[in-house]
Amino acid sequence: MLEELLTAAVAAGSVGVVYVAAAARVVKQYERGVVLRFGRLAGHVRSPGFTMIVPAVDRMHKINMQIVTMPVPAQEGITRDNVTVRVDAVVYFKVVDAAAALINVEDYKFAVSQMAQTSLRSIIGKSDLDDLLSNREKLNQGLELMIDSPAIGWGVQIDRVEIKDVSLPETMKRSMARQAEADRERRARIINADAEFQASKKLADAARQMAETPSALQLRLLQTVMAVAAEKNSTLVLPIPVELLRFLERGAQEHPDHPSIEQSAEQSTER
Structure with missing residues (x-):
C-alpha cells in the first residue's frame, strides 16, 4: 500500500x-x-x-517593444520642378500596443516598410529639388506625419524619419556645378567692383585734400622716394608731378630773389 x-x-x-x-x-x-x-x-x-x-x-x-531601425530602399521619382532623383531614408519606430500590433495587422514591420516607401515617393513628387537638398527637416516632419497616421491603428508609433541621401543624375550635377561656379564668379566681380569704387572715393578725397594743401603732395613725394630707396636699387626713376612744379613756380614768383626752375636747371647743367 x-x-x-x-x-x-x-x-x-x-x-x-x-x-x-x-x-x-x-x-x-x-x-x-x-x-x-x-x-x-x-x-x-x-x-x-x-x-x-x-x-x-x-x-x-x-x-518586441524596442525601437526598430528600418532602412527605406531608395525610391526614384520626379520632383515638382521636373528633376529625376533617387532618395533613400531611415525610419525609427516602436510598438506601443502589443495586442494591436499582433491582431490588427499581419506583419507590422512589413506594413511600416511599405507605407514608408509609398510616403517617400509621394513626398518626392510634392517637393522641389532645393527642398530635398536644403530643407530636409521640414520634409522629415512631413514623412513622419504621413507614416504615423495609419501606423497608430497598428499599435506602432513612428519615433523619427530621416532622409539619408539624395542622388542626382550626372548631367544635373554638372549643371549645378556650372551654376555655382558662375555665381561665385559673379560675386567675385561684384566684390572687385565695389573695392574699386571705394578706392576711387578715397583717392578722390585724398586728391581734394592735397589740392587744399599743396605741401602734402611734396611730403607724399618724399615718402615715395624713401620707399623706393629702401629697396636698394641701383637705378632710381622718380616721376615729378605737374602740381609740384606749379607749386615751385608759384613759390618762385612770390620770392623773386630765388632762382626760377629754368635758372636752376641751367645752373645744374653748367655744373
Whole structure:
C-alpha cells in the first residue's frame, strides 16, 4: 500500500513538473506577451517576468517593444520642378500596443516598410529639388506625419524619419556645378567692383585734400622716394608731378630773389 502511494505521488509529481514546464513562460524586459486562448485574446498583455499559460489551450506571442531601425530602399521619382532623383531614408519606430500590433495587422514591420516607401515617393513628387537638398527637416516632419497616421491603428508609433541621401543624375550635377561656379564668379566681380569704387572715393578725397594743401603732395613725394630707396636699387626713376612744379613756380614768383626752375636747371647743367 505504501509503495502504491509512493508511486502515485511520484507520478503526480512528474505530471506536475511536466505541466509546469509546459505552462511556464518567461517574458524579457523589452518584450510583452500576448496570449490567445482558443484563438481569442485572453486577458491583459503579460508584463516582463515569469508567467503561466494553459498548455494546449493558450498560445503566447512575444512582441518586441524596442525601437526598430528600418532602412527605406531608395525610391526614384520626379520632383515638382521636373528633376529625376533617387532618395533613400531611415525610419525609427516602436510598438506601443502589443495586442494591436499582433491582431490588427499581419506583419507590422512589413506594413511600416511599405507605407514608408509609398510616403517617400509621394513626398518626392510634392517637393522641389532645393527642398530635398536644403530643407530636409521640414520634409522629415512631413514623412513622419504621413507614416504615423495609419501606423497608430497598428499599435506602432513612428519615433523619427530621416532622409539619408539624395542622388542626382550626372548631367544635373554638372549643371549645378556650372551654376555655382558662375555665381561665385559673379560675386567675385561684384566684390572687385565695389573695392574699386571705394578706392576711387578715397583717392578722390585724398586728391581734394592735397589740392587744399599743396605741401602734402611734396611730403607724399618724399615718402615715395624713401620707399623706393629702401629697396636698394641701383637705378632710381622718380616721376615729378605737374602740381609740384606749379607749386615751385608759384613759390618762385612770390620770392623773386630765388632762382626760377629754368635758372636752376641751367645752373645744374653748367655744373
